[in-house]
Amino acid sequence: MKWKAIVLPIVVAAALLAVWAGVWATGAFHESAFPSPLAVARGFGEEMRSGRLLNDSITSLFRVVCGFLLAVGVGVPGGLWLGQVLAARLAFLPIINFFRNLSPLAWMPFAILWFGVGDAASIFLIFLSVFFPIVLSTMAAVANIPAVYFRVAEDYGLHGRERLTQVTLPAIMPQVITTLRVTAGLAWLVVVAAEMIAGRDGLGFAVMDSRNGLRTDLLVTAMIAIGLIGIVIDRVLVQLTKIPSVRWGYDR
Amino acid sequence: MNQLVSLQLKNVSRSFGEVDVLRRISLEISRGEFVAVVGPSGCGKTTLLNLLSGYDRPTSGTIESSGRRRMIYQQDGLFPWLTVNENIGLGLRQLHGEREREGAVTDLLRLIRLEGFERHYPHQLSGGMRQRVELARALAGESDILLMDEPFSALDYLTRMQMRRELARILAERPRTVVLVTHDIEEAAQLADRVVVLSERPAQIRDQLRIAAPRPRNLTDDEVVQAIHRILTVLGIEHEPERATEMERTL
Known part of the structure; x- marks a missing residue:
């Protein structure tokens, strides 16, 4: 079982690489529109030596972390509030649904007008894209806590702050962690789009810059970096599901 | 309230809007007594327990209790x-x-x-x-007081039987006043010192029977079987023995 999990993905990746090389070898596309694997490997080396790939990756990650943490910091408390207070839910749910269905990319022009080109515009767009799903999911998780937990809390004298930290929060934790994983992926998608238009650096900018310079080898290099970092982000967040006190939410 | 009494209900009624759930229930439960409350489903057993735990208040009548009350729930609590x-x-x-x-x-x-x-x-x-x-x-x-709301109903049959034995053993070591609400009449007959049978809604006390045999009791002990029969008769599910023997004769 174990070796299959390592060997099979390598076989698939190698096959994909072979198809890529095969299509390139037919010469159906012009070299400038379809780089060879070798050209991409050279481009990758070039980007690593100049340090640009690393810088762009760090820049993009920084923006994602900022926008994401900001959204979690506001969204989780917001969701807790909405989940507990019916009037708040009635008041805010329609407007939250409105914004949730509005692509964050539609905010791009305003992002640039308000924050200029740079970190703030991207962080703003990332915040907008993940804030609403986090609020809604936290709210749903709170509303779905079995009533018996609150009865037990009452019986054993857990009130107010203790009830929040020892009952409500642990009860929603598994679902919140799942939401964090999904929205972190979303944030990583959005940062590339944001930087393509509202950035002067970052991996999204690298994609756009390579296109403008007709360097498709560097374009593919940036794409590979984006995909790999996305996997790493999820691998990091999946560690949260291994905390003993949240395992109950997944072992079913 | 007398020191030997743990829970006392006087003429307790509870209605939700138009619906009368409990009607004029009076019950005195002594310290250390094990009382089982049985009745048709939906008759207000859980409402009664919620009143006893102090989670809910009666529409009329009074409830007094002495000692720390703890509830054991139906679902995983x-x-x-x-x-x-x-x-x-x-x-x-x-x-x-x-x-x-x-x-x-x-x-x-x-x-x-x-x-x-x-x-x-x-x-x-x-x-x-x-x-x-x-x-x-x-x-x-x-x-001091354990209030149990069908605590073993989610368990499989054999585990349920074992849990009755466990409960009897544990209570022998740590005596408590117990009110067990259950639809499981065997459970009531096997465990309780007194079984209170409720009527359909609005629930009133239909019958009370004492079971003096010491715990742990076997399900097949005479006292337990007799108690089961009597409870089922009160609930109108089993009939009197004379008719049963008549039926046997015709078979």
Whole structure:
């Protein structure tokens, strides 16, 4: 079982690489529109030596972390509030649904007008894209806590702050962690789009810059970096599901 | 209220809007007594328990209680994010001193025969084990009255039978006043000192019978079988023996 999990993905990746090389070898596309694997490997080396790939990756990650943490910091408390207070839910749910269905990319022009080109515009767009799903999911998780937990809390004298930290929060934790994983992926998608238009650096900018310079080898290099970092982000967040006190939410 | 009385209901009625759920129920439960409340489903057994626990208030009549009340719920009431140790520890919150609490938890784990499981989480335990932890949590910290809402109804048949035995054994070691609400008439007959039979809604006390035989009792003991028969007769499910023998003759 174990070796299959390592060997099979390598076989698939190698096959994909072979198809890529095969299509390139037919010469159906012009070299400038379809780089060879070798050209991409050279481009990758070039980007690593100049340090640009690393810088762009760090820049993009920084923006994602900022926008994401900001959204979690506001969204989780917001969701807790909405989940507990019916009037708040009635008041805010329609407007939250409105914004949730509005692509964050539609905010791009305003992002640039308000924050200029740079970190703030991207962080703003990332915040907008993940804030609403986090609020809604936290709210749903709170509303779905079995009533018996609150009865037990009452019986054993857990009130107010203790009830929040020892009952409500642990009860929603598994679902919140799942939401964090999904929205972190979303944030990583959005940062590339944001930087393509509202950035002067970052991996999204690298994609756009390579296109403008007709360097498709560097374009593919940036794409590979984006995909790999996305996997790493999820691998990091999946560690949260291994905390003993949240395992109950997944072992079913 | 007399010192020997744990719970006392006088003419207690409870209605929800137009619906009368309980009507003029009077009941006195002595210290250390095990009372089972049975009745048709939906007759207000859980409402009665909610009144006894103080979670709900009667529409009229009075309820008095003396001592710390603890409820054991139908569904899983253990917190899944806490270990067995921590769940039991919830029942000991009023005890000061880490040492004292640890000692109490160890004693309770021994009592429910789950030594070695202190660091397990509820989802790693079987249904019967979880219900024993629930029991330990309710027993912890000098509780006086246990209110049980169909505590074994989610368990399979054999585990349920074992849990009755466990409960009898545990109560022998840690005597408590118990009110057990159940639709399981065998359970009531096997465990209770007194069985209170409720009528359909609005629930009134239809009959009360005392079962003097000491615990643990076998399901097949004469007293238990007789009690089951009497309860089922009161509920209109079984008929009087004369007719039964008549039927046997015709067969």
